[in-house]
Amino acid sequence: MEIQSNIWKLYGIRFFSGLIPAYVIERLYWEQHGMSVQMVVYTEILFAVSIVLLELPSGIAADRWGRKRLLVLSATLFCFEFLILLVADQFWHFALVVLLAAVAHAASSGAASALLYDSLLQEGRAGAYERIAGRMQALDIGAVMLAALSGSWMATHLGLAFNYQVSLISAGAALGFALLLREPRPSPQAADSDDGAAPPMRAYVGSALRILRSTPGLPLVLMCWMTVGAAVTYIDEFWQLYLDQAGIAISWFGLYSAALFLIRLPGSLLAHRLKRMLRFRTLLMAIALTASAGLIVMSATGGYVGLAAMLAVCAVAGVLEPLAGGYLQHRIDSELRATVGSFQSLGEHALGIVAGLGFGLLADRFGLLSGYGFLGALVALAAVCVAVASRDAAP
Known part of the structure; x- marks a missing residue:
């Protein structure tokens, strides 16, 4: 029964990790404290490089030392991020925050889902994983929307720094729930196989690379997924400045932020139906071309037309994540799921570095x-590569 309490504790962590009103005014706050667009891009590159270096080691650490320890580490660093941001006024302060965020992200990326599954497995309810994980996703959406809507009001009436004070309280609550977690017992098979030897990382990496090279269509799907994902990253990071240039008042930021997040939900829920209605290659090309067109419209028009195009890009990105993620999971062996998934994350962040350099320089x-x-041109180039290459290796 004690392990069953992990479920509501994970609910608490997910809710309070999403209840961060600072995010709705983050770029404006950073700009007020001396961070230019190029400086922010440098921090994004630092984040991406750190993720590339930490993704695989953190997954091994969670398996070897316990998932709870990694989640507590992640939540602790989450608190320190907001403590530093409350007094940050130099570039290195923000760089330190981003570095802590990268470590926190890597520490929690696989640990939370692994702890949830092992907790359910210990109760004999592993079949309920999708249902519980879906509830957590819905809870996260609700928390993000609540933070966005309340955050814009608080920033307008109480100042931008107040949002960071409230976010620190939420981060502290998430840490409290993490400390209450209980580490599930390892499965009998895992206990029998654990001889204390270091994991054969080189063998895992080699096997993952062989799967990527030998699976028809998989590199094309990953190319599209990573390119659109990297582009959407810079929508998420700079939409506030886009709205500010369009003359939108801060009081409307929360509503638009909620819309950016909510618009991705229908695509996520309908992706499996769209897959049955259209050929996978056709659907993949439609997503890439729509995303590219939306980004180019954002660049050419600005204003309300650009805001509508931004929503369209986020809508198709919502379809792409479960679609490409499912394509990946259906074609790899169970023992290599985390490793191949880490390669996708590494590739997206590496591509994000290239995209960020061009984006920041031009901006x-x-x-x-x-x-x-x-x-937009980068995503269009990826779409052309997918169209040409998939004639011989159509997914």
Whole structure:
């Protein structure tokens, strides 16, 4: 019965980790404290490089030392992020925050789902994983929307720093729930196989690379997924400046932030139906071309037309994640799921570095809109590569 309490504790962690009103005014707060677009891009690159270096080691650490320890570490660093941001006024302060965020992200990326599954397995309810995970996702959406809507009001009436104070309280609550977690017992098979030897990382990496090379269509799917994902990252990071340039008042930021998140939900829920209605290659190309067109419209028009195009890009991105994720999971062996998934994350962040360099350079020299034009061209190039290559290796 004690292990059953992990479920509601994980609910608490997910809710309070999403209840962060600072995110709705983050770029404005950073800009007020001396961070230019190019500086923010440098921190994004730092984040991406850190994720690339930490993704695989953190997964092994969670398996070897316990998932709870990694979740507590992640929640602790989450608190320190907001403590530093409350007094940050130099570039290195923000760089330190981003580095802590990267470590926290890597520490929790696989540990939470693994602890949830093992907790259910210990209760004999492993079949309920999808249902419980779906509830957590819904709870996260609700928390993000609540934080967005309340955050814009708080920023307007109480100042931008107040949002960070409230976010620190939420991060502290998430840490409290993490400390209450109980580590599930290892399965009998895992206990028997654990001889204390270090995991054969080189063998795992080699096997994962062989799967990526030998599975028809998989590199094409990953190319599209990573390119669109990297582009959407810079929508998520800079939409506040886009709205500010369009003359939108801060009081509307929360509503638009909620819309950006909510617009992805229908695609996530309908992806499996769209897959049955259309050929996978056709659907993949439609997503890439729509995302590219939306980014180019954002660059060319600005204003309310650009805001509508931004919503369209996020909508198709919501379809792509479960679609490409399912394609990946159906074609790899169970013992390599985490490793191959980590390669996808590594690739997306590595591509994010390239995209960020071009985006930041153009945004600083010619304005934010030109940066989105560069991202649109990058996604269009990926779509062309998928179209040409998939004639021989159609997914």
